Amino acid sequence: MQNGSNPDDRRQSIRRTAKDGVFLTFRPRFQKVGKLVDICSGGLAVEYLLNPEAVDAADHLPDNTVEVDVFSSGEQVYIRRIKCRVVYDTGVDAFGSLDSIQMRRCGLQFEPTSQQQLPDLSCLMTSTMSTV
Numbered sequence: 247m248q249n250g251s252n253p254d255d256r257r258q259s260i261r262r263t264a265k266d267g268v269f270l271t272f273r274p275r276f277q278k279v280g281k282l283v284d285i286c287s288g289g290l291a292v293e294y295l296l297n298p299e300a301v302d303a304a305d306h307l308p309d310n311t312v313e314v315d316v317f318s319s320g321e322q323v324y325i326r327r328i329k330c331r332v333v334y335d336t337g338v339d340a341f342g343s344l345d346s347i348q349m350r351r352c353g354l355q356f357e358p359t360s361q362q363q364l365p366d367l368s369c370l371m372t373s374t375m376s377t378v
Contacts, residue, residue: 294349
């Protein structure tokens with residue numbers, strides 16, 4: 247069963263769209279910060295501005311995994327060290343021909359080690375999200 251109107255969407259659970267003010271940052275250097283786009287019980291999508299000078303392989307752990315923190319400015323939510331696998335990381339044509347600025351969209355799948363964080367993620371989904 248695919249979710250949403252995108253035939254390439256492989257998520258099996260209900261996706262919720264983020265309201266304004268929910269952000270994500272990539273550990274360990276916190277140089278990538280983006281806006282949470284949507285989330286479901288299996289993963290999330292984030293859009294961020296790529297700073298070409300800040301690209302570093304240290305942001306990715308072995309097996310294409312990352313650790314991220316999710317936080318909200320309005321709901322006072324902060325979930326630390328969510329381990330995820332990068333499903334995709336692709337460019338979004340948001341700025342047209344501005345070569346020095348690139349908007350990226352990244353899909354992350356929650357890793358089993360983050361299962362202890364599911365109650366926090368569930369709270370985040372109900373308090374700061376709306377169903378797609």
